[in-house]
Every structure is written in structure tokens, then in C-alpha cells.
Amino acid sequence: MKIISLLQPWATLVVIGAKKIETRSWNTTYRGPLLIHSSARMKKEHKALCNTEPFKSALAGIPELPLGAIIGMAAITGTSDTSFYMDAKKAGIKLTDDGGNWDDELAFGDYSPGRYGWLLSKPVSFRNHIQWKGELGIRDFEHLICQKCGCMDHDCRACIEKTGRPCSWVSETLCSACLKR
Ligand SMILES: [Zn+2]
Numbered sequence: 288m289k290i291i292s293l294l295q296p297w298a299t300l301v302v303i304g305a306k307k308i309e310t311r312s313w314n315t316t317y318r319g320p321l322l323i324h325s326s327a328r329m330k331k332e333h334k335a336l337c338n339t340e341p342f343k344s345a346l347a348g349i350p351e352l353p354l355g356a357i358i359g360m361a362a363i364t365g366t367s368d369t370s371f372y373m374d375a376k377k378a379g380i381k382l383t384d385d386g387g388n389w390d391d392e393l394a395f396g397d398y399s400p401g402r403y404g405w406l407l408s409k410p411v412s413f414r415n416h417i418q419w420k421g422e423l424g425i426r427d428f429e430h431l432i433c434q435k436c437g438c439m440d441h442d443c444r445a446c447i448e449k450t451g452r453p454c455s456w457v458s459e460t461l462c463s464a465c466l467k468r
């Protein structure tokens with residue numbers, strides 16, 4: 288599994304599926320599942336941003352943005368330079384199969400020339416947020432993690448709180464506490 292750190296509110300926007308393209312100054316050849324970690328600190332101006340549209344509507348119903356934790360995952364399915372997305376919008380090409388909103392998407396990223404957009408699919412928001420130290424770039428994540436609740440092989444506190452005992456691993460991506468649901 289791979290992991291990446293994103294600033295809030297963008298980390299949450301990705302795991303709830305509101306942000307489908309991650310824009311970066313660098314490209315990646317990696318394709319596949321990616322754990323989303325939210326950075327430990329949130330800047331004042333980014334907090335203020337959450338009270339403006341389209342952030343406000345997208346984040347409605349989320350009481351607090353988790354910081355310094357693994358909050359979910361998504362899969363990188365492709366990357367392009369930012370001009371590709373600008374052209375696609377102009378040409379009236381749908382953002383995703385189920386539509387999506389280009390204006391919101393562009394507001395959630397930095398589409399300056401020379402940057403890259405990573406197309407993300409299959410967003411999952413974990414029920415549990417496991418505290419984790421952030422690292423720059425895309426890194427390997429060396430632990431088992433349940434892709435439903437986010438508990439890890441060495442940190443299962445959330446399952447213990449819920450069921451009174453630690454979970455076991457049903458597969459490399461599913462814990463026993465989630466199997467019963
Ligand atoms: Zn689980």
C-alpha cells in the first residue's frame with residue numbers, strides 16, 4: 288500500500304469524493320490504491336477557506352476536519368498535465384462517468400500551467416481515524432490496514448473500544464470487526 292499526506296480541507300475533500308483530481312507540481316507513475324493522510328497542522332487561511340463556496344457546501348455535515356491521521360483512501364487511475372483538464376472542461380467532456388462539477392473541481396485544485404492532475408477514483412472515508420506521522424511524497428505504507436474502518440495491525444484501539452477486543456485479519460484489507468457488519 289502507498290500513502291500520501293494532504294493538507295486540510297483537501298484531504299477530507301478527497302476521501303468524501305468531492306475532489307476527484309489531486310493537483311501537484313510533480314507527476315507520478317504510480318497507479319493504484321493510495322491511503323490519504325491529513326497533515327498535522329491547518330493554516331488560518333485554509334480554515335477561512337472552508338467558510339467560502341464551494342468548500343462550505345462540500346464540507347457541510349462534517350463537524351471537524353481530522354488532523355494528523357489516516358482518514359481514508361482513493362486510487363490513482365491516471366495523471367495528466369493541468370492543461371489537459373482545462374481543455375477537457377472547455378470541450379464539454381464530463382469530469383467523471385457520473386458527471387461531476389468542473390467548476391467545483393477547479394476550485395479545489397491549482398491548475399496553473401506546468402502542474403499535474405492525478406485522477407482519483409474509489410474514494411473511501413474510514414470510520415476510524417488513526418493518528419500517523421506525515422511524510423512528503425508518495426511513500427510505502429508497511430502495515431496491514433482495514434479498508435473499511437482504517438484500523439491497523441499495530442493500532443486497533445477503535446475496534447477494541449467498539450467490540451471490547453482487538454480484531455483479527457480476515458484478509459490483508461479487512462478486519463474481523465468489519466466482517467460482522
Ligand atoms: Zn475494520
Ligand SMILES: [Zn+2]
Nearest residue numbers: 438443446454
Ligand atoms: Zn481493528
